[in-house]
Amino acid sequence: MSALKKLLVGLAVLSLSSVVWAGCSKPLSVVPEDWPPYSYKEGAQFTGLDIELMRAIFKEAGCSLVFEENIPRLRRHYMHKEGQLDVLFAASVTEERKQFSWFTLPYRDEVTGLFARQDNAASLSKVASFADVSAARASVLAPNAGWYGDDYAKNLGNLQAAGLIQHFENFEQGVRMLQANRADLMMGDVGAVVYASGKLKLNLVQLTLVPNRDPVHLMLSKKSTTQADVDALNAAITKLEKRGDLAKIRAKYGLR
Numbered sequence: 498m499s500a501l502k503k504l505l506v507g508l509a510v511l512s513l514s515s516v517v518w519a520g521c522s523k524p525l526s527v528v529p530e531d532w533p534p535y536s537y538k539e540g541a542q543f544t545g546l547d548i549e550l551m552r553a554i555f556k557e558a559g560c561s562l563v564f565e566e567n568i569p570r571l572r573r574h575y576m577h578k579e580g581q582l583d584v585l586f587a588a589s590v591t592e593e594r595k596q597f598s599w600f601t602l603p604y605r606d607e608v609t610g611l612f613a614r615q616d617n618a619a620s621l622s623k624v625a626s627f628a629d630v631s632a633a634r635a636s637v638l639a640p641n642a643g644w645y646g647d648d649y650a651k652n653l654g655n656l657q658a659a660g661l662i663q664h665f666e667n668f669e670q671g672v673r674m675l676q677a678n679r680a681d682l683m684m685g686d687v688g689a690v691v692y693a694s695g696k697l698k699l700n701l702v703q704l705t706l707v708p709n710r711d712p713v714h715l716m717l718s719k720k721s722t723t724q725a726d727v728d729a730l731n732a733a734i735t736k737l738e739k740r741g742d743l744a745k746i747r748a749k750y751g752l753r
Contacts, residue, residue: 520559520729525583525722527551528565528573534692534750535587546688546750547586550604551715553742557733560726580720588716597719599727602734603712605747609645610687611637611704612694617681618702625706627652636661636680638671645684646709668693675701684708691751703751 529536529543536545543564555562562584568576576582578597587607590600613621624630627648630637637656639645641664656662663680665671668689675683676699683690687703694701717727737743747753 520555520733521561521726522723524561524563525555525717525726526563526565527584527586528568528582530570534688546605546747546752549746549749550743551584551586553737553746554604554715554730554733557737557742558729560729577716577718578720580718583718583721585716587713589711589713594716599717599719599722599724601715601717601727601730603714604734604743605713605752607709607711607713608687608707608752609684609709610690611706611708612675612683612685612690612701613681613704614675614678615700615702618704621681621704624704627656627708629706630682631655631659631661634659634661635682636663638663638665638674638680638683640664640671640685641666644709649684649708669696672697672699672701675699687752688750 529538529545529548531537532545534545535547536543538544551562565582568582573582573585577585585598588594588598588600589607594600611624621633621635624633624635631652639649639662644650653662663674665674668685671683671685672690672693674680676697682704683701690701715730717730734743
């Protein structure tokens with residue numbers, strides 16, 4: 498091969514490499530969780546809302562995502578802080594985390610919803626606050642821990658005093674309790690409630706009252722990634738939101 502041909506081939510290879518890795522400085526590692534419907538394994542493949550959203554974002558950005566497995570949660574956070582794990586997902590921004598992580602634009606909201614059985618939804622459709630829930634003497638199934646917004650926190654004491662609150666351990670249990678008429682309403686993470694009710698083939702109606710909504714982000718380790726990586730992912734999120742691609746994925750999982 499002539500020197501000119503070798504040069505041209507070398508330039509072509511270099512050009513192809515720059516296209517493949519144009520979006521990010523390297524393949525970025527992430528650990529999927531057993532957290533349906535957001536992240537779980539179906540056969541040999543990882544799937545779920547957050548997995549689908551991340552794949553779409555990384556593909557649009559021209560970046561590669563590498564899935565690591567079997568790393569416990571506490572270990573994951575330590576590895577991320579030390580730059581041994583590049584990406585955490587569904588992350589909320591805190592001042593402490595800003596010291597060791599970059600944050601992308603939000604790619605979905607973490608939404609708490611209020612659900613009723615179909616046969617009971619019409620009578621509760623005008624509920625606009627937990628004061629209305631209390632006034633209607635409607636009983637509520639709620640997760641046994643967590644933050645569910647200022648309105649719920651403000652009215653929780655009254656609901657408890659009136660015996661209108663029951664707690665559940667997991668979402669499938671909560672849906673079964675609602676199905677068995679143990680309460681009038683069920684509160685919880687929208688994606689998780691929709692997933693659990695789908696598994697049990699129970700059609701629930703989500704009321705217009707949204708107790709809490711917070712944006713979540715991808716969190717990138719400052720020790721192992723760059724601001725340019727964040728910029729590439731942000732540009733992808735912006736394009737996908739504008740085109741409606743992320744909204745379509747979220748809608749598959751019951752998120753408005």
